[in-house]
Amino acid sequence: MSARFEPIIGRYMHLDLFGRKHRIYVEQAGEGTPLLCLHTAGADGRQYRALMNDERITQRHRVVAFDMPWHGKSSPPSGWHDEEYQLTSAQYTTMILEIMTALELDRPILIGCSIGGRIALHLALEHPERFRAIIGLQAGAHVDPYYDLNFLHRPDVHGGEVAAAIVSGLVGPDAPDHERWETLWHYMQGGPGVFKGDLYFYKLDGDIRGRVAQIDTRRCPLFLLSGEYDYSCTPEETLAVAESVPGSEATIMKGLGHFPMSENPAEFFKYLLPVLEKIGAI
Amino acid sequence: MIETLAQRVNGDEALVRRGRFLTTTFLLEVGSTAWLISIFEGRVVSVARGPFVMPSSSFALRAPPEEWQKFWSQRPPPGSNDLMALIKRRVLRAEGNLQVFMANLRYFKEALAKLRADGVKEGLKA
Numbered sequence: 001m002s003a004r005f006e007p008i009i010g011r012y013m014h015l016d017l018f019g020r021k022h023r024i025y026v027e028q029a030g031e032g033t034p035l036l037c038l039h040t041a042g043a044d045g046r047q048y049r050a051l052m053n054d055e056r057i058t059q060r061h062r063v064v065a066f067d068m069p070w071h072g073k074s075s076p077p078s079g080w081h082d083e084e085y086q087l088t089s090a091q092y093t094t095m096i097l098e099i100m101t102a103l104e105l106d107r108p109i110l111i112g113c114s115i116g117g118r119i120a121l122h123l124a125l126e127h128p129e130r131f132r133a134i135i136g137l138q139a140g141a142h143v144d145p146y147y148d149l150n151f152l153h154r155p156d157v158h159g160g161e162v163a164a165a166i167v168s169g170l171v172g173p174d175a176p177d178h179e180r181w182e183t184l185w186h187y188m189q190g191g192p193g194v195f196k197g198d199l200y201f202y203k204l205d206g207d208i209r210g211r212v213a214q215i216d217t218r219r220c221p222l223f224l225l226s227g228e229y230d231y232s233c234t235p236e237e238t239l240a241v242a243e244s245v246p247g248s249e250a251t252i253m254k255g256l257g258h259f260p261m262s263e264n265p266a267e268f269f270k271y272l273l274p275v276l277e278k279i280g281a282i
Numbered sequence: 283m284i285e286t287l288a289q290r291v292n293g294d295e296a297l298v299r300r301g302r303f304l305t306t307t308f309l310l311e312v313g314s315t316a317w318l319i320s321i322f323e324g325r326v327v328s329v330a331r332g333p334f335v336m337p338s339s340s341f342a343l344r345a346p347p348e349e350w351q352k353f354w355s356q357r358p359p360p361g362s363n364d365l366m367a368l369i370k371r372r373v374l375r376a377e378g379n380l381q382v383f384m385a386n387l388r389y390f391k392e393a394l395a396k397l398r399a400d401g402v403k404e405g406l407k408a
Contacts, residue, residue, distance in 0.1 A: 146370040151384040158385065165387035169364020173357060229360045231367040 008052045010073075015102050017069065017077075017095055025073035026066045026103065030058025033132065033280070034108035036100065037065040038116030040138075040259060041202055042163050042195025043186040044072025047113070050265030056273060060280065061109070066099055070194045072186075085197035089206050092119045097130065109279055113137035114233065114258060115202045117224075121212055121241065128220035133279040135223045135272075138230050138258050140237030141209040143202060152196035160188035163195045172229040172257035175264045183262040217247030221282060223275045224248060225268075227256030249275075283354075283397055284310070284317050288326040290396035297396075298324040301389045306382050309342035310394075312350050326393070341378030343394075349373045356399040365391050 010027040027045050029052035037048040045065030052063045067074040070085055096119065100108065110131050112120040117139030124134045147166070151157050164187040171180045187195070215222060222245060226238035235252045242250035253260060253271050260268040291297060301324025310317040316332030318339060345353075345368055352362035361367050368374035376383060383390055 147366065148380070151380070156381055156385060162384055162387055165391060166366060168388065168391065169366050173363060229363060231361055231364070231370045235360075 006049075006053055007058065008049070012073075013066075013099075013102060015098065017098055018091060020077040020079075022069050022077055023075045024066055024069065024099065026064065026099075027052065028062060028064045029053070030061050030063045032060040032062055034105040035061040035063045035276075036096075036105055036108040036110050037063065037261075038096070038110070038112030038119065039065065039068070039071070040114035040116060041198030042071075042167075042190045043183075043259075043262075044068075044074075044189075046072065046186055047183070047259060047262040049262075050269075051261060051272075054265070054269065056269070057276065061276070062105075064103060064105065064108070068095065070191055070197070076191070085193055087115070087198050087201040087205075089119070089122055089201060092201060092206075093122060093126065096123065097127065100130065107132045109133050109135065109276070111135040111137065111261075112139070113261065114139075115198055115206070117233070118202060118206050118208065121208050121215065122206070124215045124217075124220055124222050125208070125211060128216065131220050133221040133223065133282065135225065135275060136238075136241075137225050137260055138227065138233040138238070139224055139241060140233040141212045141241055142207045143232055143237070145199075145203045149196050149199055149203070152199070153193040159192050159195070160190060163187045163190055167232075167258065170230055170232055170258035171263045172227055172255050172260075174255040174267065175257065179263050179265065183259050186262075212241055213244040215245045215248070217245060221279065222248040223278075224250040225253055225260065225271050225275070226250070227253050227258060227260050229256065230258040232258055284312070285329055285331075287319065287329050287393070287397060291326045291393050294392075294396070297389065297392055300324065301386065301393075304382075304386045304389060306340045307338065308378075308383075309337060309339040309344075311342060311344040313347040315347075324389075339378065340382045341376065341380055343374060343376055343383075345374040353394075354397050354399060358398075365394065 007029045008027050013024045013026050015022050039045050039047045044067040048065040051057050070076045117136040120134050120136040164184040224238050224242055226235050242248045305322050307320045318330045318337050320328040
């Protein structure tokens with residue numbers, strides 16, 4: 001009697017990436033301009049559930065989110081059990097472009113958060129012609145490690161518990177409890193070493209400080225939205241990117257943290273919808 | 283205020299349950315004032331104020347008073363709302379056997395946040 005279905009449709013896509021077979025979970029909702037969503041480190045595409053459930057967005061956008069290999073409902077590639085997962089800038093870039101091609105996403109709007117925001121800067125620099133516009137959430141050029149990453153993957157510390165506990169303070173103070181704990185649950189569900197492997201890109205390999213000023217926003221508009229309470233990618237770090245990239249637009253979102261689209265969608269939409277309006281008018 | 287930690291933690295059944303595999307003693311330093319806090323199976327069993335001669339602890343958390351004050355305010359400002367935020371800003375030093383701290387990170391974050399100014403209680407005082 002009370003059953004209700006969301007408009008989100010999920011499917012598994014088989015695709016070769018980096019010369020290996022992958023089974024990748026893809027969700028989408030809505031029709032119109034493609035809007036490709038990239039989740040944070042150690043989480044999955046569920047972070048974008050609110051975008052896919054909001055008609056203000058889905059009436060004019062085909063919202064697509066995939067779980068990166070090793071994340072969510074996507075599998076690690078065969079042979080994973082003898083490997084250490086480490087995400088690199090090159091792999092991350094290839095993955096996104098290959099998935100765009102496979103899904104026939106023609107010049108999508110890209111929205112990425114945290115590691116997704118960082119790779120968004122890489123893509124704005126290296127592949128601007130592939131995107132209509134790029135929205136970086138919690139996007140900074142670099143983050144120094146501030147704790148021993150080995151604690152994320154060792155047998156005497158529960159990986160899921162510690163991942164969620166590390167990021168819990170990154171959720172803003174006004175997040176509704178339901179959304180806060182949904183966001184943290186995704187972290188608790190991550191596979192062993194996956195969050196740590198993503199942070200290899202975030203804290204080591206993906207440093208773009210030396211090149212970020214070369215982004216040309218005439219080739220692809222760049223919008224930066226960052227939560228006030230994020231101490232991983234601080235507002236100052238986002239503003240530093242904005243200052244070095246002429247034509248980019250940065251907004252600091254009051255009361256929000258590191259996971260705006262997942263921790264507090266209602267507040268986040270107050271900032272996102274005007275950006276989508278602007279992009280629609282370009 | 284720190285003396286009230288036992289009452290505040292032990293009064294939260296869910297927190298005590300989550301800490302049921304945690305038995306340890308840690309040192310909390312607020313500037314030059316040290317506190318030795320003992321936990322047995324999730325319950326805070328003693329909170330002793332220094333100075334100490336040869337205190338034994340599994341790990342120590344050390345920060346200046348003004349940083350703890352912000353952390354314990356009712357609505358901490360950005361950068362002061364979480365132990366990891368203080369560590370990121372290099373104002374909180376976590377030292378010792380941090381496996382105990384990290385394996386029970388949610389517990390320690392929530393236990394220390396129990397000392398946060400409580401709106402209702404503050405209002406009653408006034």
